[in-house]
Amino acid sequence: MVPWFSWSAAILFVVGLYVSFFVAPTDSQQSEAYRIMFIHVPASILSMFIYLVMAGYAALGLIFNTRLSSMMASALAPTGALLAFLSLWTGALWGKPMWGAWWVWDARLTSELILLFLYLGFIALHASIDDPRRADRASALLAIIGSVNVPIIYFSVQWWNTLHQGATVKFTGTSMHVAMQQGMYTMLLAVWLYAIAVSLLRVRCIILERECKAQWVSELVEVRR
Amino acid sequence: MNWGEFFSMNGYAWYIWGSYGIALLIFFIEIVMVRHRKTLVLEQLHLMRNAEDVVT
Numbered sequence: 552m553v554p555w556f557s558w559s560a561a562i563l564f565v566v567g568l569y570v571s572f573f574v575a576p577t578d579s580q581q582s583e584a585y586r587i588m589f590i591h592v593p594a595s596i597l598s599m600f601i602y603l604v605m606a607g608y609a610a611l612g613l614i615f616n617t618r619l620s621s622m623m624a625s626a627l628a629p630t631g632a633l634l635a636f637l638s639l640w641t642g643a644l645w646g647k648p649m650w651g652a653w654w655v656w657d658a659r660l661t662s663e664l665i666l667l668f669l670y671l672g673f674i675a676l677h678a679s680i681d682d683p684r685r686a687d688r689a690s691a692l693l694a695i696i697g698s699v700n701v702p703i704i705y706f707s708v709q710w711w712n713t714l715h716q717g718a719t720v721k722f723t724g725t726s727m728h729v730a731m732q733q734g735m736y737t738m739l740l741a742v743w744l745y746a747i748a749v750s751l752l753r754v755r756c757i758i759l760e761r762e763c764k765a766q767w768v769s770e771l772v773e774v775r776r
Numbered sequence: 777m778n779w780g781e782f783f784s785m786n787g788y789a790w791y792i793w794g795s796y797g798i799a800l801l802i803f804f805i806e807i808v809m810v811r812h813r814k815t816l817v818l819e820q821l822h823l824m825r826n827a828e829d830v831v832t
Contacts, residue, residue, distance in 0.1 A: 568796075572782075577786075582786050582787075582788065583786040583787075583788050583792065584785075584788040584792065586785070587791060587792055587795045590796060590799050591795070630806065633802050633806060636802070637798065637799055637802055640795070640798055644792075644794050645791065645795070647791065745803065749806055749810055752811075752814065756810065756814050759821060760817050760820075763820070763821055763824065768821060769821070769824075769825050769828070773818055
């Protein structure tokens, strides 16, 4: 399944970037700088969504003691951490020309930074325990407790008076230009498929590393050669 | 619109290309690292298997 996701992600990236830079019109208030949105919004949405999926897998692993769900959780963490970093990075590069500051201690920015630290904490905690099953359980607990942060990020723009703008895309509709929407959704889908592809590839490696003594592994075609 | 105008992004070039540049760099590095990890684990398994053949 990895090639399917990889190729559709690559094609959608090209289409999405084309729409974002050549089709979508210049913004009336932000001029060209708003084009950062096409990578900033997908990265932010997925950094939160991947965290929930990761915490879900971690919880399954903790409750039903299934090894594969815990492996899936550890495969998702690095991708989520990179997207959280990307969200903060592109946010800083967007904040500088628009707000005049790279960083402000705004509710949304701070909670997204906490999300990045939760990902890093999950990876570090998992790596610091030698027994993989104990590492799974300890980091699962961290992931589950940390998931309260995701709704905080999402609702931060409503609960507090923030510099970050409120949601533009709502369930009741949006004020965005059609081409801008198309560009953003295409990029969102592209990053989504990319995240699936790279996590599946990573979980394969984790399975092989952790099950290296199993009989079925030594019978694989790739291993036999 | 010519290419020079396109790349200057009305004065926001550094901000925009800085965002997309880092994005592409991150995706590229992540892909390379995961593929490298796959190569390593397969190599390791191959060695382990060959070692067993020698013993038995």
